[in-house]
Amino acid sequence: MRPYLVFVYNADSGVFNTLTDIAHKVFSPETYSCNLCAITYGNFSIRAEWKEFLESLDADLEFLHRDELHSSYGVAGAELPAVFTRKGDVLNLWIKAAEINGCSTMEELKTLILTRLASGTAEPSQLFGE
Template sequence: MKPYLVFVYNADTGVFNTLTDIAHKIFSPETYSCNLCAITYGNFSIRAEWKEFLESLDAEFEFLHRDELEPRYGVSGVPLPAVFVKKGEAVDIWINSEEINRCGSIEDLKALITARLAG
């Protein structure tokens, strides 16, 4: 059975939040609070390299914003960004925020995910 991964950004949903995030990434990227967003997205769209990597994975996945995590899975108080693995209706932490925040590039993140999937 394929693992089901839930990527959770340290950002909220909504048009205002999206515009604020775009501006923050452009004008003050060093203080942007979501390394998962910073690595996998350019200023306006998903990075092609990240999209291709996701398509190559032998896994299912979904992406949530921080304000969607608790209503969907009942999880709160977990430092974000993070990646969870879904087991039944529950999720367990799979890659924590410290690990994601140590990634300095998309290559680092891809290597982390690939290694974790390998076991």
């Protein structure tokens, strides 16, 4: 069975928030709070290398912003950015914020995801939406 991965950015959705994020990444990238965004997106769009990587994964993918995580799954207080696995309406923390924030390049992030997929490991103590 294909895994269902939910990537959650440490940013809110909406046009105003997107414009604010772009400005923040341009003028003060060292204090930008979403390393998942910083690694996978340029100033205006998804990086081609990241898009190709995602298309190569044998997994179902969902992408949410912080506010959408709460409205879609009722999850609040999770440290973000993060990647969850989803089974039904239950999210299981799969890659922690500290692990994503520890990546300084897209290659490191891709390796983290591929290694985790290969091992099939998850963190069952971190279930949300039960």
